[in-house]
Amino acid sequence: MNRLAHETSPYLLQHAQNPVDWFPWGKEALDKAKAENKPILVSIGYSACHWCHVMEHECFEKEEVAEVMNRYFVNIKVDREERPDVDAVYMDAVQAMGVHGGWPLNVFLMPDGKPFYGGTYFPKPNWLKLLQAVDTGFKNSQEELQKSAEGFTQNMLFKDSEKYGLVPESEIFTKYDLKVMAEKLSSTFDDVWGGFERSPKFPMPSIWAYLLRYVHETKDQVILHHVQLTLNRMAMGGIYDQLGGGFARYSVDGEWFCPHFEKMLYDNGQLVSLYSEAYSLTGVALYKEVVYETIDWLTREMTNEEGGFYSALDADSEGVEGKYYVWTKTAIEEILGEEAEAFCQQYQVTQAGNWEHGVNILWKNQPSLNADFKEQIAKLNAVRNTRIRPGLDDKILCSWNSLMLKGLIDAYRVFGDESFLTLAIQNANFIKDKFIVGEQLMHSHKNGETKIMGFLEDYATLIDAYLNLYQATFEENWLHYAEKLTLYAYENFWDEEDELFFFTDKNAEELIARKKEIFDNVVPSSNSIMARNLYTLGLILEREDFGLLSKLMLSKMKNLLLKNVDYLTNWACLSTQMVTKTPEIAIVGDDFLTFRKQIDQQFFPNKVLTGTATESQLPLLQHRTTKEGETLIFVCYDKTCQLPVKTVEEAWEQIV
Numbered sequence: 001m002n003r004l005a006h007e008t009s010p011y012l013l014q015h016a017q018n019p020v021d022w023f024p025w026g027k028e029a030l031d032k033a034k035a036e037n038k039p040i041l042v043s044i045g046y047s048a049c050h051w052c053h054v055m056e057h058e059c060f061e062k063e064e065v066a067e068v069m070n071r072y073f074v075n076i077k078v079d080r081e082e083r084p085d086v087d088a089v090y091m092d093a094v095q096a097m098g099v100h101g102g103w104p105l106n107v108f109l110m111p112d113g114k115p116f117y118g119g120t121y122f123p124k125p126n127w128l129k130l131l132q133a134v135d136t137g138f139k140n141s142q143e144e145l146q147k148s149a150e151g152f153t154q155n156m157l158f159k160d161s162e163k164y165g166l167v168p169e170s171e172i173f174t175k176y177d178l179k180v181m182a183e184k185l186s187s188t189f190d191d192v193w194g195g196f197e198r199s200p201k202f203p204m205p206s207i208w209a210y211l212l213r214y215v216h217e218t219k220d221q222v223i224l225h226h227v228q229l230t231l232n233r234m235a236m237g238g239i240y241d242q243l244g245g246g247f248a249r250y251s252v253d254g255e256w257f258c259p260h261f262e263k264m265l266y267d268n269g270q271l272v273s274l275y276s277e278a279y280s281l282t283g284v285a286l287y288k289e290v291v292y293e294t295i296d297w298l299t300r301e302m303t304n305e306e307g308g309f310y311s312a313l314d315a316d317s318e319g320v321e322g323k324y325y326v327w328t329k330t331a332i333e334e335i336l337g338e339e340a341e342a343f344c345q346q347y348q349v350t351q352a353g354n355w356e357h358g359v360n361i362l363w364k365n366q367p368s369l370n371a372d373f374k375e376q377i378a379k380l381n382a383v384r385n386t387r388i389r390p391g392l393d394d395k396i397l398c399s400w401n402s403l404m405l406k407g408l409i410d411a412y413r414v415f416g417d418e419s420f421l422t423l424a425i426q427n428a429n430f431i432k433d434k435f436i437v438g439e440q441l442m443h444s445h446k447n448g449e450t451k452i453m454g455f456l457e458d459y460a461t462l463i464d465a466y467l468n469l470y471q472a473t474f475e476e477n478w479l480h481y482a483e484k485l486t487l488y489a490y491e492n493f494w495d496e497e498d499e500l501f502f503f504t505d506k507n508a509e510e511l512i513a514r515k516k517e518i519f520d521n522v523v524p525s526s527n528s529i530m531a532r533n534l535y536t537l538g539l540i541l542e543r544e545d546f547g548l549l550s551k552l553m554l555s556k557m558k559n560l561l562l563k564n565v566d567y568l569t570n571w572a573c574l575s576t577q578m579v580t581k582t583p584e585i586a587i588v589g590d591d592f593l594t595f596r597k598q599i600d601q602q603f604f605p606n607k608v609l610t611g612t613a614t615e616s617q618l619p620l621l622q623h624r625t626t627k628e629g630e631t632l633i634f635v636c637y638d639k640t641c642q643l644p645v646k647t648v649e650e651a652w653e654q655i656v
Contacts, residue, residue, distance in 0.1 A: 008446040009079040010393045011047040015056060019066035022077045025086055033074040033111040039138045040109040041069065044078040044087050047393040048249075048262035048312040050321055051121045052104045058124045065128060072135040073108075080105075081311060081397060082444050084455060085504050088515045093152045094118035108134050113512050114149035156513035159498045164518075166556040168499075173558070173575040175217065181565040181572050182214045182223055190254065194230030199254040203234060203247060205270035206524045210569040212277055213576040213605055224282075231278055235290050238361035241325065242347060242370060243381050244301075245293030247271050248315075257363055258355060261322040261390070262315040265302060265400045266523050268294055272407030276414040281603035286367050291411050293370065295420060298404065304394075307426030308434070308445065309401050314391035324390050326359040327380075335383055336376050343376045395446040398435045398454060401427060402461035403523070409468045413600040421472065428469055431462060432481065439488045440505075453508045456501050456517065459489040460529035467536050472600075474592065474611040476618065479540065486537060486546070489530065499552060501527050518557070524570035527553065532574045539584055539608045542619035542639065554578065577606045581637045583655045586620040587611035589631025598648040604655070 005016040007024055015022055023029035025042075033040045043060075045052035059065045069075050080087035080103065090107040093115040100120075107118035122130060137145060160166060185207065190197045195204075208227050215224045234240060237256030239248050246268050248259030272294055279287040302310045317324040329351045333340040343349070347362040354360045370377060408424040411417070434450050435442050441454030441462065463482045470479040493501040495516070503515045503526060517525045531553040538547030554574055561568050561575065585607055587595045592611040599609065610620045624644075626632050632644040635654040642654050 004077060008444075008449060008451070009047075009082050009395060010391070011045060011052075011079040011081070012077055014047060014053075015060060015077050018056070018060045019063050019070075020060050020075050021066075021070045022075050025076055025078050025083055029074050029076050030113060033109075033113075036074070037111055038072070038074050039134065040076060040111065040113065041073040042076045042078060042086070042090060042105075042107045042109060044080050044090065044105040044107070045103045046079060046081050046312070047391065048264065048314045049103050050260065050262070050315045051102075053316060053319075055104050055121050055127075059122070059127045062124065065124065065131075068128060068131045068135075072131065072138075081393075081400075082395070082452060084457065085508070085511060085515070088503060088517070089156065089511050089513050090115055090118065092156055092513075092515065096152055096155050110146055110149045112149075114146075114153045116145045116149040116152065153512050156515070160500060160516050160518055161498050161556065164560055166500075166560065168552060168555040169558040170555070171558075172551075173554075173578045175579055177558075177562060178214055178217060178572075178576060178579060180562055181575075182211065182218075182220070184565050185211065185569075186223065186226065189226050191226070191229075193255050194226065194233035195254075195256070197254070200250045200252045200260070201239075201254060201256060202250040202522055203239075203267060203271060204522060204569075205267075205274045206520050206570040206573065207566075208274055209277065210565075210572040210576070212274075212281060212603075213573055216281070216603060216605065217576055217579060227278070228282060228284065231275065231287060232284075232367045235275075235286050236364040236367055238363040240290070241297070242362040242364065243325075243377055243384060245290075245295075245297035247294070258361060259322070260315055261325055263297075263313040265309055265311050265397075266403050268298065269400065269404030269407040270523070272404070273410040276407070276410045277603065277605070280414045280601070285369060288415065289369050289371060291415070292417075295408065295411060295423070299423065301392075303423075304396070306434075307423070307430040308396040309404050309427060310392055310394045311397055311400060312393040313389075314393070317388050317390045322355075322361070324384070324387050326355060326361055328353065328359055331383075332380065335379050339376050343373055346373065395444055396434075398431060398441055398443055398445075398458040399461045399523075401431055402458070402465040405431070405465040406461070406468050409465065409472050413468075413472050416597055424469065425473075428466065428478065435462075436481070436485075439484065441485065441488075453505050455505075456489065456493050456503050456526035456530065457523070459485050459493070460526040460533060463489075463533045463537075464529055467533060467540075470540075471609040472596070474587075474596070474609075476616065479618075482533070483537060483541060486530075486533060490549075499556060501530055519567045520570040521567070528568070528570040528574070531571065532577075535574060535577060535582075536608055539582060540610060540618065540620065550574070551578070573605075580606065583607045584620055584636040585609050585651065585655075586624060586634040586636065586641075587631065588621060588624045588634070589613065589626045590629060591631040595631055595633060595648055599651070602652070607655075 001016055002022045004012040004022050078086050091101045095101050102120045107115050109115050188196045195201045211223050211227050233256050239251045239256045239259045246263050249262050249264050250260050252258050272291055275287045275290045315321050329349050348365050349360040405427050408420050412420040434445050441458045442450045443452040443454050443458055463485050466478040466482040492505045500516050503517050518527045531550045534546040534550035557571050565572055612621050633651040634641045634644050645651050
């Protein structure tokens with residue numbers, strides 16, 4: 001056993017019996033490199049990463065490889081999900097070297113922690129050659145390597161405003177700007193399979209969330225058709241687990257057919273939000289089924305006794321990618337008997353197999369419901385449950401839990417299912433109890449231990465979730481937590497010069513560069529989420545400072561947004577709220593929760609809600625009283641309210 005045996009991360013524990021003398025990231029390893037003047041190898045991955053497993057089996061488990069690594073290097077293993085700050089720094093460096101980033105990420109550093117070379121997956125022969133070459137280069141050309149490392153590090157120290165030309169724009173967003181961004185996205189739509197004309201295909205929830213908001217603003221039916229095509233194809237595809245619910249991380253092809261079988265909490269949390277919103281706009285029954293099945297999977301496989309959500313399910317079981325999920329036609333026929341033919345036709349199962357090695361991935365040939373085959377699915381699941389399961393990454397991350405928490409609340413607001421709210425409140429309390437320490441957030445929890453100072457992604461996603469939970473329940477404690485966390489984030493993450501938030505707390509461990517996250521990827525950037533949070537909090541609390549900060553951040557992104565919206569769609573979501581005024585809806589009276597439920601039945605993302613049965617000190621609710629047994633709705637814009645009304649229908653007349 002090496003030093004990783006004392007860690008809690010499932011990914012690090014997977015490497016605890018390697019003959020490589022691994023260190024976890026920390027002072028001990030970094031001091032050793034300086035003291036012995038040795039280069040550092042930082043190898044970064046995560047527990048559900050298929051090629052991380054492959055490289056471990058091919059390289060890190062081999063004595064002859066470990067001997068070379070141990071002799072020439074100080075070797076550090078990093079779980080990118082536990083330490084996204086370390087991952088971001090060295091991923092940025094490798095991309096600056098002209099290498100396409102990915103995981104496993106293997107980066108060679110000088111003894112002072114500055115990077116000089118890196119790459120991703122290497123098979124054993126290539127890895128051994130590289131280790132020898134790096135050792136030779138370090139011994140013979142240390143000064144040149146140090147200069148190179150200084151250059152890569154210097155590149156990371158440029159302010160983002162300078163690097164990307166971010167200058168505050170005085171002109172606010174217009175509907176024409178929304179159209180420019182939507183047309184840029186639509187230029188590469190895949191009109192047959194949905195998504196974009198490329199493979200692999202990732203779900204990218206914030207893109208479709210933006211386009212739903214664009215459709216709401218413009219009534220563009222062509223865009224709506226493509227969003228529905230995409231959501232239909234994803235729900236029909238192999239990327240969606242037709243038997244057990246939940247989405248895999250991506251599809252390796254352009255047809256959503258063959259998934260990379262790992263299931264990540266962050267994808268599924270956002271997709272629950274997306275499909276809930278899409279249902280509220282379209283009423284398509286398939287979207288409701290996806291939400292319910294995914295939440296069933298979450299409850300069944302990803303939730304601990306206290307209400308925390310686990311991080312991921314591995315792609316592999318028994319060392320084979322996808323083995324848990326695939327079927328032969330013969331096996332299905334043995335289980336279903338006479339019912340097999342109709343099932344196989346619907347889920348495109350063939351005798352020869354529709355995938356490799358004669359097996360089949362279940363995917364539908366039409367957007368029908370899995371409920372149509374409820375009994376057959378139950379029989380197949382009974383057999384599948386006897387198989388050896390994929391590995392579970394049971395660490396609990398604040399940010400990913402917050403994304404799923406928001407998904408559950410969105411689902412509750414659309415479908416009104418009380419079980420969703422019960423699960424959401426259980427998780428919200430779990431996060432409050434385990435992750436909020438004083439004024440600060442922590443990042444990771446496992447085996448009763450909470451550790452690692454929170455990153456901006458933890459603050460941003462939790463503030464977002466708690467704001468959403470307040471607007472679903474009108475329990476003001478969630479709103480106050482959101483405000484406190486926002487104030488802490490501003491105090492400890494804000495960069496006065498760059499006018500954006502750093503990714504790391506000013507009190508956290510100092511790395512070679514303090515990064516910011518501005519580009520939206522599969523998970524939106526923490527800065528874009530914070531900008532949206534500040535906008536919402538500014539309206540609900542009538543805090544002009546929050547609102548101005550949000551508008552400043554968005555204005556700096558405007559030029560970049562119009563040119564590169566593909567990577568900034570969560571910022572684009574905020575821009576849709578700036579185009580038209582946001583209604584501030586206050587509900588006062590005994591039926592305040594019933595009225596909230598009625599309002600949430602209509603897709604209208606650009607609104608904020610407050611409510612109380614009697615009285616409240618919140619600005620939008622102050623001095624608003626009603627007669628006993630009467631409930632009133634006040635619709636306000638920019639602190640100016642219209643006459644109160646007694647029905648939701650009358651309120652909508654004031655809004656739209």
